Structure formats: structure tokens, C-alpha cells
Amino acid sequence: QGTRDHPPAHVALRDRLLAAVVACFKRHGAAAIDTPVLELRETLTGKYGEDTKLIYELQDQGGELLALRYDLTVPFARYLAMNKITNMKRYHVAKVYRRDNPATTRGRYREFYQCDFDIAGQFDPMIPDAECLKIVHEILSALQLGDFLIKVNDRRILNGVFAVCGVPESKFITTCSTVDKLDKMPWEEVKSEMVGEKGLSPEAADHIGEYVQLHGGLDLIEQLLQDPKLSQNKLAKEGLGDMKLLFEYLTLFGITGQISFDLSLARGLDYYTGVIFEAVLLQQENDHVEEPVSVGSVAGGGRYDGLVGVFDPKGRKVPCVGVSIGIERIFSILEQRVKASGEKVRTTETQVLVATPQKHLLAARLKLISELWDAGIKAEMLYKKDPKLLKQLQYCEDMGIPLAAIVGEQELTDGVVKLRDVARREEVRI
């Protein structure tokens, strides 16, 4: 349940998509690593907040207790700590596993690819963070998915907001998961969860509500830096200062047009400590609606400065920031587009079919195709001793093979091959 087989047309399209993403990661100087699908259960425990229950666990068959990786971030942090690496820019494209309620029509599966790019190391503030946002911008632009918006926030600003609204520190993380639901639920429901389930006072909730409905750009950052309460909070002030710096760098990159500082963005995971962000595609069809409607997140990430330290025996921290591209949703969109356009995706790359017009020429075909393969040419033949020429040419048409190399008795005698352009129906002897 929640998984699927990928037929050739899928894989061909997905490989195209992955190639574009990986090209961007390489353009930014990242190296690839790979980690096992299996992790120790204890490695994953307590890293994913309320979603820990969605981890696939392996049966105890003797030996270590194992689970399937839930994302690529926690394995990366473990990798850095285990190998005492304090400085690395890496990408990782691989499948992750979540026992979630699948929503396959929206591209939500229990087994899905993640494409992660992360920068680990102690650097000057917001330079790597800005690069992560540039990468999201480059990838979404390159894939021509239409208009998109990258929402940005900072966990320190959120925590500052919670503090000035009177939320006790012990409830910051759980309040954060509730705020995170704002993109799926109206404010009234979010408020009632805050008060009912999380035990905040209605006044605190209302106060939070005023903040988290704000979004804007540099102007909003300036406004909040002047906010009498927020500007008194150390965390919020730090976060807002860095946010300002981030916007300066994004201005130099020329991408602020697609960036929104959005205080409702919270991200569900426990491990974020600074900047967080999420990219959404905007509805194209209804040009008359005033505010474009989001059709779901296609990339997300943020800063997690504490996670590597959790895996280090001495708790040594390695600051990290990274981004994950949600290629399954992007794939769903591209797939629908290909279907709508009627474009036929070729699933093989065969250049030439080796064919014969008469019987008893299997040996000639085998000799010729063997020469072609050895010369690096992509070649096929039908696996029949005496196939009809028409069937052979039909196979070319069905599979989009552009050429047929035909050897008949006459060609054998003359020491030539008849090369046929399948679409034009033209032949030359060579």
C-alpha cells in the first residue's frame, strides 16, 4: 500500500527530472554520498516530532534493531558525526520511507525519492542559507513549473513570538507543530488546537494569531525589528537580524520576487534551529483570483545546528543548512503535462534495428549486430529465426527506432548493408 511500480515511461521521465536536479547540485559544487536504507532504530528515534510513529521498523531477527530511513537529513548528520567531518557540501538522491496515509493522486507515497543538498560547517551567517534558496529558485525555474513562491521564516523568530505571547518554553515545539498546520487548516481550527490540545490560554493563542498571519519582505522585517515586544526578545532579534541579512543576499541573487517572509511557516520537524523555508507552486488557471492559491509544497528545508551534535559522543556541534526537493510532486505535475501534450516519451535509446528480408539469415543478423554493439552502437534485432520484414519495420515504428540495417542475400553477396530511414522510407546501400 502506498508504493508503486514504475514502468519505463515513468522512469524515463523521472530520470530526466533527477538529472536536472543533480545538475543544479553539481553546479553548486556538491559531492555525492550514499548511506544505507537501514538505520539503527535509535538513530531515528526522537528526531521527527509527532511523525516518529510513521517510521518503518524491521522485525527483530537477531542482531541490531533496525528501521528504514525516514529522510536523508538524519542519516547525513549521523554520517558527519561518525566520520568527524566538520565541513562538507553534499547531495544525496535516494528513496525514503514513511508509513503515512498515502494520497497517491497528489503524488504522496510511502516510498519516495528525496533530493537533498546540504552545507555543513561553521561559516559566516546566512551565506550558505542564501545559496540553498538560490538552488530552490534555480531548480523550480529550470523545470518550468510556472509561478512559485518560497516562504521563509526562522525558528528563532517563531520562538520569540511564542515567548512574547506568554507560551512557556516547554511548549515551544508542540506549539510550532500546531502553527505548521496553518497551510491546511483555517486559523480558528489552529487556535482551538492550541487552546484545547496544547493548553495555551485563548489570549496567548490570539496574540500568536496576530503575528503568524503576517507576511512580506524587507519592510516587514524592519517593522518587526521595531516591534516593542519582539525587539526586546533576544532570540527574535537575532532571527530578524539574520533574516535581514538573508534578504540582502537574496537581493544580490536577484530572486526576492519569489521570496516571502511568512510568519506562519513553522515546518513540522524538531531539529530545525534557524532559517526554515518551503516552496509552493501557485495556481495558474484562475488569473482573476486576487491571492494565488498554493498547490502544495515542492521543496523545503532549513538550518539544523544541533543535529550532528546529538550523534557525537562529545556533543560537538556542526552547523548545517539544507534543502530537500520534493520530486514526487513535481513528477506528478510533469507527468500530467506530458499526458496532456500527447508527447510520446521514448523508453529506449535504440538507434538501429538489424533486420533481414529473407529466411535463413539469422547468422548474418547475429554477426552484424555483434559488430554494431562492439562499435558502441545501440542496436536491436527481433528474437526470431525468420521474422517477416514488415514485422521488423513495424517494431521500428512502434519503438521510435530511426534506422533499420537490412542484410538480405543480395547484400551479403555484394558485401553491403541496406540502411533504411524508417520515417522517410528511404534506403541507401553502404
Added chain:
Amino acid sequence: QGTRDHPPAHVALRDRLLAAVVACFKRHGAAAIDTPVLELRETLTGKYGEDTKLIYELQDQGGELLALRYDLTVPFARYLAMNKITNMKRYHVAKVYRRDNPATTRGRYREFYQCDFDIAGQFDPMIPDAECLKIVHEILSALQLGDFLIKVNDRRILNGVFAVCGVPESKFITTCSTVDKLDKMPWEEVKSEMVGEKGLSPEAADHIGEYVQLHGGLDLIEQLLQDPKLSQNKLAKEGLGDMKLLFEYLTLFGITGQISFDLSLARGLDYYTGVIFEAVLLQQENDHVEEPVSVGSVAGGGRYDGLVGVFDPKGRKVPCVGVSIGIERIFSILEQRVKASGEKVRTTETQVLVATPQKHLLAARLKLISELWDAGIKAEMLYKKDPKLLKQLQYCEDMGIPLAAIVGEQELTDGVVKLRDVARREEVRI
């Protein structure tokens, strides 16, 4: 246990290796499919003989009972049956999982890549089978792994041998697994397992021993076709007839020099029904030994005409033949070779580092690198506000980045960039 993280140098080398294998599969006109890592437990049960105990099972967390795939062949057969596909040439490169005793120095892990190519469909005999062997030959040649030998046998011939030696049919499969150990144990031990554990008579075992120690080429096939007992056995006769045909095709491909018809080859898996084969690398160092010593199997496969039918509700069969390339062992060999040669594998593809020689030029760097990225150029910069020029050039040397694009105050004033060839220490203003 038995798994490992792959650092960038690993992944870079592995990607090179996988690219060569996939290029060969595409050259032969295969399309790619992908299936989930998770399979229903019942799909895997009873397909792997004595090795079924090595399957990783998932914890029952509600819902279906799941396991991790053990190979790519069973999922392929399930895929064909589920989708009612009767004709397909596909490749699949993915990881599989086995709770085996790891022997990591010999490249044997619990999580490892398999690279499979299979041809499904009802065709004229031995044409697809011959292509599978051609593929093994092409890949091992292309990777320049030194001398290799592809052993070929046929399950029908083996079963014929067992029959004429007086083994009851119910013991064919289990006797087959014992014969399969001949590459790791001397004949005396294999015999004692046949007699002691499997309950064959010592005479039957000795008789089998005479056959399974034979190996050769067309001459041996002819000899066995004349064998008074074997030639009376229907299965053996069919198998030998096809083996003769196979050798004819392999002669046309020009690869019989690396092929040996070897009656000791049995292959452990239950599902094979016809031709089976396995490629081994031959020891290079000791030229004086008479018989080259095998250093382990690097590819294997065979025909499995019954497996798809097992998954079809009506038992409809789809004949299949395929090959699996053992890239982990090949990787171990190549890795040792790279180490020995001292070659430095670049793990990134960065073309240019954007650098500044003075302070307060971060904005200039960010603007320039952004232009380069947008132009598709692979570019990096140090994540520091004011890095020293020496450090920046040192980074180029360490990472093998060929060029540095330097913007200083003078360059900014003049509207130029200084491009430095790092290795030659030459600069031009552009």
C-alpha cells in the same frame, strides 16, 4: 552490520561503473523499470531455496506483512504478471538486501547494488540467452578487469544427470544446491553432504561426481550427446541440443574463447529452468600456475520460464532469461586499483571558484557567482565574508578546481574579472 556509508570518492567511482553497465544495457535496447524496495512477504517466500532465511522482514505495524527485496528477478516476475506483460526487455539497477554473513573485504555486504538485464517473452530458442552472455562479455571487457571466464550449464542437463545417476526427482533441487557448493568446497565434502545430509547413495554421488567434474566446449557437448545414458534422457537431450545452438550463436558473436560449458555450475536459486551461467575473474598474478584460479563470481544469471506463472492468477507462463552484474565485487577490485595507482578521484565538478583579494567584496562575489550559476557554470565560493586570497586559491588546489574568477576593487572599477588558471598560475583580465 554488513552495510556501509559511501563517501564521495566511493560514489564518484561507483557512478562511473554503473554508467558503463547501464550504457551496455541501453546499447541492447533495454528500458528501465523501478519497483519498491518493499515487497509482500508472500511474494518472496519459497523463491530462494535455502536462502529464504536471509530475507529481511519488516515488523508487523498493522497492514500488510512486508519484506525487503532479496533480488530484482522476483520483483520483475511479479511486475510482469501483475501488469499482464508478455514481452519486455528491461534493466533495473537498485539495491537488494540479504541477512547474509557479511564478508566486507571481499565486497560482500547485506545491502548491495544489483544491475539486472532480462528478456521476457516467447522467442526462438537461445537467441535471447546468447545476448545475455554477450552482455556479460561486453561489460567485463569494457571494465578491463583482466581475464575472465563465463561458465555455462543448463538445469535440464543437470536434472538429466541426476536422473541417470538414480536420484529421485523429489531430490533434484536439493542435490542442485549441494552441487552449487563445488566452487567453494572440494568434491569429497560435496559428496559427503550428498550422502550424509541429502540421503543419496554413495554410488549415485560418485556417478554424479564423474559428470559434474567435466567442462569444455562444443566437443564436450557432442561427447555428451553421444553418452549412452544421458542421450536417452529427454531433458538432458533437450538441454544439450540447446547448448549446442547457444555455442553456435556465441561463435557468431566471437566470444567462445571466454565461455566454458561446465557441468559443476548449478546456481543456488530454485527458479532456474534452463540455461544458467556465472562469470568469474581469473587470477592474474601467478602466470606459472597451470589452471587459473577463480577470484569469485562477478555476474550470473539464467533462464526462469516458470517464475512469472507463479504470480499469475491463471498460471500463464512468460519465459524469461536474464543476467545480474555483481557490481560490488567489481567495485572492490576497481577501488583497490585506484588506490594502488594513486589516482585522485575528483568528487566534485566545480569549474571555477569566485574569489576576492580584498575585504568588503562579498556583494561582488555573490553577484558574480549568481551570474555564473544562471549561465550553467559550475561555480563555488568560500562561505566567508572576507576570506584570504591564499585560502581561496588553496581550496582550488585541494579540490582540483581549474579556474579562479577574481574580482578586486580594481576589477570592479574597470568592469572586468581576472581569470586565473590555478595549475599554471597564469591570469588574464576578461
